[in-house]
Amino acid sequence: xxxxxxxxxxxxQVPKERSEGSSLGVRMAARxxxxxxxxxxxxxxxxxxxxxxxxxxxxxxxxRGSLLNIKGEVEMDAIVMDGKxxxxxxxxxxxxxxxxIRLARLVMDKTSHVCLTAEGANRFARSVGVPEVPPESLVTxxxxxxxxxxxxxxxxxxxxxxxxxxxxxxxxxxxxxRQGNVACATSTGGVANKMEGRVGDTACIGxxxxxxxxxxxxxxxxxxxxIMKVNLARLIxxxxxxxxxxxxxxxxxxAYMESxxxxxxxxxxxxxxxxxxxxxxxxxxxxxxxxKDTLHYGMQTGEDFTHSIDDPL
Amino acid sequence: xxxxxxxxxxxxAIPHDLAEASVDGVKVAACEGFSVLQRGGSALDAVEAAVRxxxxxxxxxxxxxxxxxxxxxxELDAIIMDGRTLASGAVSSVNNIAxxxxxxxxxxxxxxxxxxxxxxxxxxxxxIGMATVPGDTLVTENERKAWxxxxxxxxxxxxxxxxxxxxxxxxxxxxSAGNVACATSTGGIRNKMVGRVGDSSIIGxxxxxxxxxxxxxxxxxxxxILKVTLARLIxxxxxxxKSLADAxxxxxxxxxxxxxxxxxxxxxxxxxxxxxxxxTERMAWSAVDHDGLWYGLDPNERLxxxxxxxxxxx
Numbered sequence: 001x002x003x004x005x006x007x008x009x010x011x012x013q014v015p016k017e018r019s020e021g022s023s024l025g026v027r028m029a030a031r032x033x034x035x036x037x038x039x040x041x042x043x044x045x046x047x048x049x050x051x052x053x054x055x056x057x058x059x060x061x062x063x064r065g066s067l068l069n070i071k072g073e074v075e076m077d078a079i080v081m082d083g084k085x086x087x088x089x090x091x092x093x094x095x096x097x098x099x100x101i102r103l104a105r106l107v108m109d110k111t112s113h114v115c116l117t118a119e120g121a122n123r124f125a126r127s128v129g130v131p132e133v134p135p136e137s138l139v140t141x142x143x144x145x146x147x148x149x150x151x152x153x154x155x156x157x158x159x160x161x162x163x164x165x166x167x168x169x170x171x172x173x174x175x176x177x178r179q180g181n182v183a184c185a186t187s188t189g190g191v192a193n194k195m196e197g198r199v200g201d202t203a204c205i206g207x208x209x210x211x212x213x214x215x216x217x218x219x220x221x222x223x224x225x226x227i228m229k230v231n232l233a234r235l236i237x238x239x240x241x242x243x244x245x246x247x248x249x250x251x252x253x254x255a256y257m258e259s260x261x262x263x264x265x266x267x268x269x270x271x272x273x274x275x276x277x278x279x280x281x282x283x284x285x286x287x288x289x290x291x292k293d294t295l296h297y298g299m300q301t302g303e304d305f306t307h308s309i310d311d312p313l
Numbered sequence: 314x315x316x317x318x319x320x321x322x323x324x325x326a327i328p329h330d331l332a333e334a335s336v337d338g339v340k341v342a343a344c345e346g347f348s349v350l351q352r353g354g355s356a357l358d359a360v361e362a363a364v365r366x367x368x369x370x371x372x373x374x375x376x377x378x379x380x381x382x383x384x385x386x387x388e389l390d391a392i393i394m395d396g397r398t399l400a401s402g403a404v405s406s407v408n409n410i411a412x413x414x415x416x417x418x419x420x421x422x423x424x425x426x427x428x429x430x431x432x433x434x435x436x437x438x439x440x441i442g443m444a445t446v447p448g449d450t451l452v453t454e455n456e457r458k459a460w461x462x463x464x465x466x467x468x469x470x471x472x473x474x475x476x477x478x479x480x481x482x483x484x485x486x487x488x489s490a491g492n493v494a495c496a497t498s499t500g501g502i503r504n505k506m507v508g509r510v511g512d513s514s515i516i517g518x519x520x521x522x523x524x525x526x527x528x529x530x531x532x533x534x535x536x537x538i539l540k541v542t543l544a545r546l547i548x549x550x551x552x553x554x555k556s557l558a559d560a561x562x563x564x565x566x567x568x569x570x571x572x573x574x575x576x577x578x579x580x581x582x583x584x585x586x587x588x589x590x591x592x593t594e595r596m597a598w599s600a601v602d603h604d605g606l607w608y609g610l611d612p613n614e615r616l617x618x619x620x621x622x623x624x625x626x627x
Binding site: 124 | 398399400401405406424425426427428429430431432433434436437505506507508509510511515516517518521535536539540541542545549571572
């Protein structure tokens with residue numbers, strides 16, 4: 001079994017001028033996660049590290065670079081799940097935190113709860129010494145431009161999936177380590193110009209992500225409401241339980257989501273044996289995977305570029 | 314195709330002094346919901362009506378009668394789901410709303426979203442003119458007392474969560490058109506951390522409804538229900554050919570084995586089968602089908618109410 005980490009930077013339609021940055025970002029994140037696995041570290045550490053990097057990277061809709069809600073503010077959701085214990089931590093609608101994924105992990109590790117929301121999540125952050133950052137530090141020129149554009153009359157304000165397919169999406173990662181433990185992590189600023197307090201799939205276990213050592217791990221991205229309606233992560237794992245491969249199960253889940261509720265998206269999936277997949281029904285999804293000292297990556301359907309993990313990016 | 318209504322009023326070690334009121338409460342709510350179905354109403358309307366009745370009843374931990382969080386305040390979660398379209402609405406951590414299940418329905422029908430939380434959810438309620446009530450009016454004197462007592466004995470050790478009150482409420486129904494729906498509502502667990510969200514607002518955990526399989530509403534230890542996505546798990550077993558009762562039992566057993574959590578679930582199928590199952594000491598539940606009104610509290614209990622017309626709303 002070869003440990004692997006698979007990372008996605010959001011399913012949607014990546015604007016051409018941002019595709020290079022997105023592709024580089026996911027490759028760097030995959031490499032960081034892989035370094036942990038290669039050193040014998042845990043899949044949980046690997047996915048949290050990979051996602052933290054993507055949160056810090058302004059090219060992605062998570063942490064810094066998050067899309068803004070209707071009021072022009074950043075509200076973030078994140079989830080981690082440990083396949084060994086089914087331990088889970090999530091935060092929803094949290095403000096002014098640089099790395100919601102790390103806060104989600106703290107919810108899992110330091111409380112008897114699974115999910116904390118809004119002011120409660122922020123209060124918990126303060127109680128465990130996670131610093132609050134100035135709200136402007138999370139906002140980028142790009143996110144502000146998207147927000148302003150979506151406010152203009154005549155544009156769909158996150159009502160149709162086309163409008164949020166036009167922007168980059170949620171970030172996430174799955175991994176399996178040397179011990180055969182799987183984990184997932186997903187983080188997002190949510191859909192552009194969402195209503196205040198809107199929580200998407202990312203903070204919802206079974207939708208934005210799920211991990212179970214007996215089956216595998218999934219992290220989802222795409223049209224959040226659709227992902228929730230079909231419980232996409234858990235659905236894919238049900239197919240794997242029924243004997244489908246990571247590739248086939250992911251494809252089945254995405255196809256069902258499209259046919260039943262008209263939603264597009266993407267997933268990264270891994271099983272405890274080290275099989276992995278990066279699948280999407282949207283136009284694009286920036287993704288990268290690292291296994292056996294090889295980096296795989298792509299953006300358009302069918303792309304699977306490879307080079308040695310140690311090659312300069 | 315005959316309609317079926319099933320409700321639960323929480324899975325936990327319901328004490329003797331609450332037992333009768335709990336059973337009465339679920340019976341009344343089941344009749345409330347069933348009368349909607351009898352008049353040709355939808356499963357969605359029926360589960361909302363049943364859960365509203367349970368929220369208004371202070372004996373249950375939802376809406377009125379909710380337990381208090383660590384700050385001594387009320388935070389409510391609720392979900393509703395339509396099996397025909399998989400449309401869903403949910404709210405988490407709302408206060409000052411007497412019927413969160415109706416707010417959840419409004420999220421489903423009046424927004425492009427599925428889940429709204431906290432301040433955003435409360436703002437939405439205001440924007441649609443939903444009446445707010447002072448948080449205090451949702452709290453009973455008994456709960457205040459119990460909360461104070463609980464606070465005084467609070468320790469750093471994780472409480473034995475299976476002994477806590479888990480009287481989340483919920484309902485599932487199938488209407489005469491074969492549509493299924495579910496709804497779940499709760500005040501959560503006493504002295505929970507501020508902002509703690511349990512299973513009741515999370516689709517696939519606290520509830521799930523799909524015309525192709527059935528509808529489920531869960532109650533019990535929220536964190537455990539979340540970890541095994543209990544509602545969706547039960548439905549996956551039904552998809553694999555298990556009966557509703559076996560699917561529920563298997564899933565609850567799994568939850569106990571894998572994450573040491575206990576709880577209960579009610580389930581209904583599009584063809585009118587139903588089940589009420591639990592691994593806690595007790596669960597107050599009631600069902601109305603073509604055969605009559607059923608109810609139970611203790612394990613393996615399945616009592617029938619001979620005459621229940623008097624329980625149906627006028």
